[in-house]
Amino acid sequence: MESHVAGQGARPVVTEPRGYLFLSQGMKRGRFLVWLRRTHAWMGLWGAALGLLFGISGILLNHRSEMKIPLAAQHETREILTPPANSVESPEALESWLREKFKMPDAKSRTQKKPAGPVPWGGGQVIQPENWRITLLAPNHSVTAEYWKGDAETHIERKEANAWATLANFHKGSGMSNVWILLTDTLAGGLLVLAITGTLLWSRLHGPRLMAAGLIGTTLTTAAILMLTTLSLA
Numbered sequence: 001m002e003s004h005v006a007g008q009g010a011r012p013v014v015t016e017p018r019g020y021l022f023l024s025q026g027m028k029r030g031r032f033l034v035w036l037r038r039t040h041a042w043m044g045l046w047g048a049a050l051g052l053l054f055g056i057s058g059i060l061l062n063h064r065s066e067m068k069i070p071l072a073a074q075h076e077t078r079e080i081l082t083p084p085a086n087s088v089e090s091p092e093a094l095e096s097w098l099r100e101k102f103k104m105p106d107a108k109s110r111t112q113k114k115p116a117g118p119v120p121w122g123g124g125q126v127i128q129p130e131n132w133r134i135t136l137l138a139p140n141h142s143v144t145a146e147y148w149k150g151d152a153e154t155h156i157e158r159k160e161a162n163a164w165a166t167l168a169n170f171h172k173g174s175g176m177s178n179v180w181i182l183l184t185d186t187l188a189g190g191l192l193v194l195a196i197t198g199t200l201l202w203s204r205l206h207g208p209r210l211m212a213a214g215l216i217g218t219t220l221t222t223a224a225i226l227m228l229t230t231l232s233l234a
Contacts, residue, residue, distance in 0.1 A: 050190075
């Protein structure tokens with residue numbers, strides 16, 4: 001009778017969860033897994049927002065030459081302008097005038113400068129003057145100016161992008177500032193976090209599953225490095 005009562009009053013033996021090889025006592029109670037789920041969910045939301053933008057624009061870019069999707073378009077116009085004399089003294093002065101003329105103060109710029117030199121002409125040679133080609137880039141439009149030193153006129157080419165073409169330019173980062181580049185870096189970082197947290201959630205932090213994930217990840221990484229090395233040497 002006494003032994004029976006003693007058996008009923010005995011506390012059950014608490015066994016520690018098996019397989020949690022790398023966690024402290026506090027993490028073994030599931031708090032870390034809950035935190036992982038929340039992190040995975042929030043990163044997934046951010047990735048979905050930017051992924052929608054890059055997914056749509058990526059489809060447009062994939063079909064820009066083959067199996068074309070007639071959505072993205074640019075309207076081109078050409079004109080000849082005569083800038084002020086002091087605006088053609090240097091490429092920098094011409095770029096400053098273009099920014100003011102077309103109201104593009106914050107546009108990205110690209111300048112190509114070809115020195116003067118002899119070129120074949122009619123069985124002989126002539127000296128071709130110095131050539132400047134200045135491009136101002138914004139997501140929805142661009143301006144390209146070509147100028148031959150000594151001329152009074154500048155040839156201008158303008159491109160106006162519609163909404164779909166502007167979206168594709170966002171994908172390429174064409175005419176975008178460094179802030180946009182850093183913003184898109186967060187998408188790449190978010191995908192890395194999703195990959196890590198997703199793997200940890202799948203493993204539930206059990207030793208055998210973590211070991212399997214590590215082996216698979218190491219194998220895929222090694223294969224990718226070998227493939228890229230082989231392609232670069234080819």
